[in-house]
Amino acid sequence: MTTLGNAIPRERKILSNADYHRRLARKRRVTFLLLVLPALVWFLAFMLWPLLNMFFISTKQWDGLALPQKFIFLDNFARFLNDKNLGVAIRNTGIHLLVGIPGVVPFAFMLGFFLSLRKPGYRLLRTIFFSPSMISVAALAMIFLGLYRPDGMLNSFLNTIGLSSLNRVWLANKSTALGAIIAIDIWSGIGFYGVLFFAALSSISEELYEAAQLDGAGYWTMMWKIAFPLMLDFFGVIIILQFLYILSGAAQNVILLTGGGPGTATLTLGYYLYNQAFLTQRLGYSQAIAVLIFFVGIAVILLIRRITSRLSNW
Amino acid sequence: MLVLLVVASMVLSACASAKATPTATNPPPTPVPTPTTAQPVTLTIWHNWGPDDAKGAPLQSIFKDFMAANPGIIIKDEVYVDADIPLKVETASAAKQEPDLVFVQRVGSPLNWTEGGIALPVNDLIKQWGFEGKFTDVALENFTLADGKIQAFPLEGYTWPIWYNTKVLKAAGVEIPMTTDQLIDAATKVRAAGYQPVIASGADGMGQYLFTLIVQSAMSDEDAAKALGDGDWTIPSAVKGVQLFTQLRDAKVFVDGIEGIDFASGNTRFFEGKTMMSHFGAWSFGEAPKELLPDIQLGGFPLPAGSPHKFPVIYSAFTAKGIWITPNGAAKMEAVKKFIQFIYQPQMIARFVEQAGMTPPLKDVPVDATKLNPLFSQSLTMQVEVAKTPDFFLPPKVQPNFATVSQEAFTPGTTAEKILADLTALYEANK
Numbered sequence: 001m002t003t004l005g006n007a008i009p010r011e012r013k014i015l016s017n018a019d020y021h022r023r024l025a026r027k028r029r030v031t032f033l034l035l036v037l038p039a040l041v042w043f044l045a046f047m048l049w050p051l052l053n054m055f056f057i058s059t060k061q062w063d064g065l066a067l068p069q070k071f072i073f074l075d076n077f078a079r080f081l082n083d084k085n086l087g088v089a090i091r092n093t094g095i096h097l098l099v100g101i102p103g104v105v106p107f108a109f110m111l112g113f114f115l116s117l118r119k120p121g122y123r124l125l126r127t128i129f130f131s132p133s134m135i136s137v138a139a140l141a142m143i144f145l146g147l148y149r150p151d152g153m154l155n156s157f158l159n160t161i162g163l164s165s166l167n168r169v170w171l172a173n174k175s176t177a178l179g180a181i182i183a184i185d186i187w188s189g190i191g192f193y194g195v196l197f198f199a200a201l202s203s204i205s206e207e208l209y210e211a212a213q214l215d216g217a218g219y220w221t222m223m224w225k226i227a228f229p230l231m232l233d234f235f236g237v238i239i240i241l242q243f244l245y246i247l248s249g250a251a252q253n254v255i256l257l258t259g260g261g262p263g264t265a266t267l268t269l270g271y272y273l274y275n276q277a278f279l280t281q282r283l284g285y286s287q288a289i290a291v292l293i294f295f296v297g298i299a300v301i302l303l304i305r306r307i308t309s310r311l312s313n314w
Numbered sequence: 315m316l317v318l319l320v321v322a323s324m325v326l327s328a329c330a331s332a333k334a335t336p337t338a339t340n341p342p343p344t345p346v347p348t349p350t351t352a353q354p355v356t357l358t359i360w361h362n363w364g365p366d367d368a369k370g371a372p373l374q375s376i377f378k379d380f381m382a383a384n385p386g387i388i389i390k391d392e393v394y395v396d397a398d399i400p401l402k403v404e405t406a407s408a409a410k411q412e413p414d415l416v417f418v419q420r421v422g423s424p425l426n427w428t429e430g431g432i433a434l435p436v437n438d439l440i441k442q443w444g445f446e447g448k449f450t451d452v453a454l455e456n457f458t459l460a461d462g463k464i465q466a467f468p469l470e471g472y473t474w475p476i477w478y479n480t481k482v483l484k485a486a487g488v489e490i491p492m493t494t495d496q497l498i499d500a501a502t503k504v505r506a507a508g509y510q511p512v513i514a515s516g517a518d519g520m521g522q523y524l525f526t527l528i529v530q531s532a533m534s535d536e537d538a539a540k541a542l543g544d545g546d547w548t549i550p551s552a553v554k555g556v557q558l559f560t561q562l563r564d565a566k567v568f569v570d571g572i573e574g575i576d577f578a579s580g581n582t583r584f585f586e587g588k589t590m591m592s593h594f595g596a597w598s599f600g601e602a603p604k605e606l607l608p609d610i611q612l613g614g615f616p617l618p619a620g621s622p623h624k625f626p627v628i629y630s631a632f633t634a635k636g637i638w639i640t641p642n643g644a645a646k647m648e649a650v651k652k653f654i655q656f657i658y659q660p661q662m663i664a665r666f667v668e669q670a671g672m673t674p675p676l677k678d679v680p681v682d683a684t685k686l687n688p689l690f691s692q693s694l695t696m697q698v699e700v701a702k703t704p705d706f707f708l709p710p711k712v713q714p715n716f717a718t719v720s721q722e723a724f725t726p727g728t729t730a731e732k733i734l735a736d737l738t739a740l741y742e743a744n745k
Contacts, residue, residue, distance in 0.1 A: 063711075064423055064426045065404040065405065065407075065408065065423075065430075066404055066426045066430025066431070066432045067426050067429065067430050068430075083743065084739065085743055148574075149574060150574040150575065169573050170574075171517070172516070172517050172571075172573035172574040172721060173725065174725065259717065260715075260718055261718035261721045261722065262573065262721045262722040262725055263718055263719065263721070263722035275714070275715070278401065279714035280711045280714055281423055281426075281710065281711070282711065
């Protein structure tokens with residue numbers, strides 16, 4: 001049974017327009033914070049905290065996981081000045097960057113452009129070029145170990161074509177070891193970044209190419225006069241990815257194949273960090289090197305972004 | 315200077331007899347199993363003696379017999395690569411998840427384990443558990459810190475001799491070289507006969523041991539300690555030793571491309587019978603092909619003119635393996651005690667000696683001489699001197715990077731001056 005009292009609406013507070021919007025904004029803020037909170041907690045716990053720890057440990061003398069730590073403030077950074085190996089590592093990393101970026105990114109772009117033309121068989125080629133990225137690092141190292149051995153495939157090939165005078169112990173020769181390591185990164189990098197470029201280039205309308213072809217443009221012109229300017233931002237991203245890989249990730253091949261040797265021929269910053277942390281057990285100093293790499297990384301990323309954005313505007 | 319006319323003096327006193335019996339001073343025999351209603355205790359053990367290692371089978375048989383004799387204790391063993399074990403233990407220890415016992419060599423970071431609380435010193439346990447006077451002095455010394463703490467129970471010793479292939483030498487018409495001049499002559503003739511001379515792992519960490527052995531062949535023990543330990547590579551005998559190394563290298567005493575050869579491929583090439591000499595430790599005794607055994611003669615590295623040594627040099631030490639007790643193990647000390655007393659029974663250690671040619675850490679081990687690996691038996695009668703194993707002297711921070719210098723030293727064209735400068739720089743950088 002319905003009563004009259006139940007039918008009468010309760011008195012409601014009438015909000016002013018400003019109050020309503022203020023309350024709505026507050027509600028949205030709370031909702032936003034609640035939605036962001038898990039990601040924020042994740043970021044603080046697993047990203048920011050380890051990063052802060054890196055800075056913290058870099059101020060310590062810590063000579064092994066089993067040993068106590070001692071606060072030495074900036075002494076690890078002062079050590080940079082007298083560390084000849086660090087100078088060698090910076091030089092080798094510089095060489096790696098100077099060869100490894102121009103040796104990969106433009107060719108990857110060209111490969112990506114070629115694939116984006118979707119000629120017959122491009123799917124198979126895309127898979128083949130991407131396959132080095134699907135091989136585990138250890139397996140890749142084994143492949144190149146077999147290739148570079150004194151009696152390996154490379155020297156055998158040189159013998160077969162009558163160039164045995166070019167035979168080298170590639171990974172153990174001071175003049176070829178770093179080049180041999182860089183070659184691995186170039187070999188595997190072109191295919192990987194080529195497929196990334198292909199994905200990005202697929203967004204360019206085919207009409208643009210068709211119009212250019214009507215004007216008599218060839219593939220080379222279309223690639224560099226149409227695709228490249230449109231891909232400039234993405235080009236910058238790929239350069240940053242390759243730069244970051246060489247700065248730290250490329251150490252994996254050095255660890256597996258040369259251990260920084262012979263002598264210091266393949267000592268790079270990334271490997272030196274590993275060496276100081278896990279082999280020499282100088283944990284505080286290794287984190288000081290990590291801080292150096294961190295700031296160099298940020299500085300160069302900003303530089304690359306600035307250059308590519310200027311070129312885009314230009 | 316320790317003359318190692320017979321390594322047996324520190325290993326097997328009972329080896330001469332066909333089959334000796336345990337002495338009265340041995341630890342108590344295997345206890346008779348007793349029924350128990352208590353919860354079983356699990357002992358977790360990390361080691362690297364897997365099925366591919368000659369010591370794997372005897373170790374598993376000991377585990378099996380121990381569990382049969384002690385129904386209340388379960389052994390849970392995990393096999394890892396030897397070089398990976400220290401870091402695994404250290405990270406596990408940080409989470410208090412380390413194994414109860416660790417079988418690992420006393421090289422590198424384990425040297426810090428006692429100070430860092432990752433492993434307990436065993437001085438008192440040796441006394442309390444009835445092992446006083448049982449271990450050889452050198453085995454205990456090799457596990458003792460400067461402050462007198464014994465870091466672990468020594469388990470595996472080794473000799474690290476030079477292996478000569480007499481068939482190759484005979485084909486070249488030469489005898490086993492006793493001097494470096496004879497070595498150069500032999501290498502030339504061996505090459506002419508279609509074989510390769512000395513193989514070693516120039517590309518990895520094992521090559522540094524041959525490098526330092528050759529360098530030490532020109533040095534006294536005192537000078538070797540100064541150079542290897544203190545980094546004083548300016549002393550005349552150290553300079554002479556490095557010059558000797560480059561002289562041998564440039565005389566093509568080593569196989570072609572030695573700077574690119576790793577330990578595994580070096581092993582393979584020697585065992586294929588294609589090379590005159592190699593430098594393998596006792597751990598390879600069980601890996602030598604049977605058909606090659608009659609041709610292998612063990613000895614030391616030839617000496618240069620004016621060497622302070624009387625006999626060719628080899629390495630020998632007991633640091634290859636120790637049993638380390640962790641804090642988790644200490645919490646199960648009764649079970650650990652039973653296991654340690656079980657595995658260190660002379661008849662148990664004898665299994666490793668007979669089946670794997672392991673140099674035992676105990677003074678009295680009853681072995682059946684007929685069961686011994688022929689190379690192990692041969693190693694007991696070598697007329698050699700023991701040089702300083704670099705592991706004892708290289709500062710912990712120098713040790714991991716020493717191989718990069720030795721690898722460069724194996725590379726043709728690297729001068730003695732460059733090697734000496736690199737060695738000095740290595741010690742300077744790691745002070």
